[in-house]
Amino acid sequence: MLAYPIYLIGYMGAGKTTVGRLLAERLGWHFVDLDEAFQEIHGLSPADYIRTYGIEAFRRKEKYVLEDLAELPVDKVVYATGGGYPCWEDNMDCLKELGTSFYLRWQAQHLAERLALTDLNERPLLHGKNAAEILNVIQPQLEARSPFYEQADFILDAPVQESGELDGSEDEQLAEQLYNMIANDDY
Numbered sequence: 001m002l003a004y005p006i007y008l009i010g011y012m013g014a015g016k017t018t019v020g021r022l023l024a025e026r027l028g029w030h031f032v033d034l035d036e037a038f039q040e041i042h043g044l045s046p047a048d049y050i051r052t053y054g055i056e057a058f059r060r061k062e063k064y065v066l067e068d069l070a071e072l073p074v075d076k077v078v079y080a081t082g083g084g085y086p087c088w089e090d091n092m093d094c095l096k097e098l099g100t101s102f103y104l105r106w107q108a109q110h111l112a113e114r115l116a117l118t119d120l121n122e123r124p125l126l127h128g129k130n131a132a133e134i135l136n137v138i139q140p141q142l143e144a145r146s147p148f149y150e151q152a153d154f155i156l157d158a159p160v161q162e163s164g165e166l167d168g169s170e171d172e173q174l175a176e177q178l179y180n181m182i183a184n185d186d187y
Helices: 016-027 034-042 046-053 055-070 091-098 108-116 131-149 170-183
Strands: 006-009 030-033 077-080 100-105 154-157
Touching (some): 006 016, 006 091, 016 030, 030 034, 034 046, 034 055, 034 077, 046 055, 055 077, 091 100
Parallel strands (some): 006 100, 030 077
16 A cells, blocks of 8 residues: 655656646645745745755755655645755655655656756756757756666656657646556555
8 A cells, every 4th residue: 555645756847746736636635846835935936045045955945845744634645846856865765754756757858858848947957958958968967866766666657659759648647647556556
């Protein structure tokens, strides 16, 4: 049996927020985006906080936000973590203690394509870059983070077409796959 709550992890652009919202709605559970909770608590978006106080200060505060939320008396929650959250200190161990983690795994080229279609203003590392430039930035970071992400309780590979092209239904497919696993205890 799965331990609740559910934590979605993966690189930026993996669909953690979209998939999490869809999944929580389908299950009738609560949904929390860790980045949104961080901003509500600290008054700055993660990007602005990092620009102002640095990445180390952000990671410490981000960890406290998740741990504080985990103490709430609600267990049927789907959390979308920040892309770097699992890669700092003992955060993956914390997620394993608190609930069940699912890694939404994508190939770097598909992440780059997805990210190129989004508003990159809140992603300073990628701002002003095209898909090819984004790929050059994220490929080494994704490789470095993969050992952390792969410690998740479950890994779900993105449902990409055989042609390798994205058709826009990937997030819905991932949410459906997760729903079936959770609702049917099929894991």
